[in-house]
Amino acid sequence: MTGKIEILAPGPFATVQDLGRPGYAAVGVGRSGAADRGSLKLANRLVGNPETHAALEVTLGGLRLRVSEHTVVAVTGAQLPIRAGGRAAAVGAPIVLRPGDELELGVASLGLRSYLAVRGGLDVPPVLGARATDTLGKLGPPVLAAGMSLPIGSVVQRSPCVDLAPLRRLAEEPLLRLEPGPRLDWFTPSALSTLLTGAYTVTSDLDRVGVRLDGPALTRARVGELAPEAAVPGALQVPPSGVPILFLADHPVTGGYPVAAVVDEDDLDLAAQLRPGQRVRFTFPKLAASD
Amino acid sequence: MSQPSTVLRYGRSALLVEVDDVLGFQAACEAAQPEGVVELVPAARTLLVRFDRTSTDSATLARSLASLSTVDVSERSADTVTLQVRYDGADLADVAEAIGLSVSEVVQRHSAATYVAAFCGFAPGFAYLTGLDPVLHLPRRSTPRTRVPAGAVAIAGEYSAIYPHPSPGGWNLLGHSDAQVWDVGREQPNLLVPGTRVRFEAIR
Numbered sequence: 001m002t003g004k005i006e007i008l009a010p011g012p013f014a015t016v017q018d019l020g021r022p023g024y025a026a027v028g029v030g031r032s033g034a035a036d037r038g039s040l041k042l043a044n045r046l047v048g049n050p051e052t053h054a055a056l057e058v059t060l061g062g063l064r065l066r067v068s069e070h071t072v073v074a075v076t077g078a079q080l081p082i083r084a085g086g087r088a089a090a091v092g093a094p095i096v097l098r099p100g101d102e103l104e105l106g107v108a109s110l111g112l113r114s115y116l117a118v119r120g121g122l123d124v125p126p127v128l129g130a131r132a133t134d135t136l137g138k139l140g141p142p143v144l145a146a147g148m149s150l151p152i153g154s155v156v157q158r159s160p161c162v163d164l165a166p167l168r169r170l171a172e173e174p175l176l177r178l179e180p181g182p183r184l185d186w187f188t189p190s191a192l193s194t195l196l197t198g199a200y201t202v203t204s205d206l207d208r209v210g211v212r213l214d215g216p217a218l219t220r221a222r223v224g225e226l227a228p229e230a231a232v233p234g235a236l237q238v239p240p241s242g243v244p245i246l247f248l249a250d251h252p253v254t255g256g257y258p259v260a261a262v263v264d265e266d267d268l269d270l271a272a273q274l275r276p277g278q279r280v281r282f283t284f285p286k287l288a289a290s291d
Numbered sequence: 292m293s294q295p296s297t298v299l300r301y302g303r304s305a306l307l308v309e310v311d312d313v314l315g316f317q318a319a320c321e322a323a324q325p326e327g328v329v330e331l332v333p334a335a336r337t338l339l340v341r342f343d344r345t346s347t348d349s350a351t352l353a354r355s356l357a358s359l360s361t362v363d364v365s366e367r368s369a370d371t372v373t374l375q376v377r378y379d380g381a382d383l384a385d386v387a388e389a390i391g392l393s394v395s396e397v398v399q400r401h402s403a404a405t406y407v408a409a410f411c412g413f414a415p416g417f418a419y420l421t422g423l424d425p426v427l428h429l430p431r432r433s434t435p436r437t438r439v440p441a442g443a444v445a446i447a448g449e450y451s452a453i454y455p456h457p458s459p460g461g462w463n464l465l466g467h468s469d470a471q472v473w474d475v476g477r478e479q480p481n482l483l484v485p486g487t488r489v490r491f492e493a494i495r
Contacts, residue, residue, distance in 0.1 A: 022329070022330065023330055024415075026331065026332050026410075026411060026484070027411050027415065027416065027479075027481035028411030028412055028414060028416055028417050029415045029480075128480065137414060138414075138456065139475065179300070179302065180300070182299040182300065182307045227336045227337075228334050228412055229335065230307070230332035230334050230339035230412075232301055232304075232341075235302075252412060253332065253413075254332075254411075254413070259301075262302040264303065265302060265303055
């Protein structure tokens with residue numbers, strides 16, 4: 001018999017996420033899935049799940065849940081206090097829960113998104129092969145609300161003999177690597193240096209679709225409209241205001257504004273941890289010769 | 292037959308190919324199956340080619356793509372979907388007035404054409420249909436509606452479309468169809484996959 005978790009309070013915003021549904025972009029469905037994929041995979045590994053299992057993605061902490069039976073959970077991603085069954089627990093470590101135990105995430109002090117994996121994964125019904133909530137495409141499980149109950153699955157791997165995963169501390173002022181975007185030539189030659197030297201601030205206009213930044217505007221060299229074209233996560237799309245929007249997991253499949261630069265996909269997990277008010281800097285490493 | 296005009300880098304795992312005949316170039320990619328390609332995403336003037344960077348690199352893949360020639364897909368026996376439309380849209384009269392035709396002429400011109408689903412975006416199942424009568428090319432409404440009903444048949448610019456879900460939208464509404472263009476319960480949830488031919492049949 002498998003158990004369930006009961007959501008007592010979801011915090012500001014929480015969803016079920018896995019690694020998403022790749023391969024449907026041509027029919028208008030984006031990949032979606034965890035915004036910080038590395039943290040989702042780690043949370044799964046810590047409880048002995050396949051990395052692809054569904055877990056909770058919690059924004060800014062504040063989530064409370066109760067488990068129906070003995071299980072192991074792990075929380076990764078943002079830095080926040082955790083209480084489990086009335087005791088303090090740590091980010092990045094397996095946490096054993098007894099039937100009826102409550103788990104409570106405090107407010108995130110660094111980073112934005114936490115991933116809470118349960119041994120066995122969350123066995124909500126898949127849609128187009130994934131258990132991810134696509135907030136833009138309105139696909140997958142509903143956004144979490146108090147009173148919801150989520151079934152725990154039974155597919156597991158051997159329990160890992162790990163007490164604590166070493167985690168890189170999130171930076172106060174993250175540095176994201178860029179490379180030129182496909183439409184950089186729609187902007188004046190100073191656009192890249194504006195991006196690299198400008199101090200950009202993360203606004204509160206931020207969700208799983210993207211992050212609206214505040215900072216120096218890029219100047220267009222070409223006027224006119226761009227015909228819609230496909231986008232990738234990490235794209236810095238530049239609307240008429242000139243100030244870029246950074247696309248995250250639920251970005252539109254096709255977009256109509258030129259993309260001036262792209263955040264390196266290896267830095268997308270860091271980008272998903274940007275929080276409102278935080279400053280972010282960009283760097284432009286030389287392209288590797290093999291690339 | 293034509294070749295891609297430009298192959299642009301788009302991050303470390305994708306290339307963006309500018310080509311006149313997007314669906315023809317997509318067909319060429321599908322036939323050639325260059326090493327490492329994982330997904331093709333057509334849009335208005337471009338094809339996004341996503342690849343697995345553990346099995347190829349962008350320079351190698353760009354060279355293979357640049358050497359491909361488009362395949363003529365216009366004569367392909369693609370599926371034709373006929374959708375019944377009740378032309379009762381909220382913008383029908385405004386559209387007729389804007390182009391100086393009667394409402395029945397607008398309906399006649401919109402339902403006479405054969406469309407091709409060129410690409411999707413905006414929302415799951417939202418297909419941009421090319422083939423709209425140039426007389427009907429109009430800009431979007433200056434103020435988008437906060438809610439367009441599912442099934443709304445609409446036009447904007449050079450495209451026509453059907454809204455698969457209730458959503459905000461700025462397109463000009465000509466009518467509505469009861470056809471289920473999107474259903475996640477179907478094996479192919481989207482009725483209007485790129486390449487599908489579409490006809491509209493006016494009903495009363």
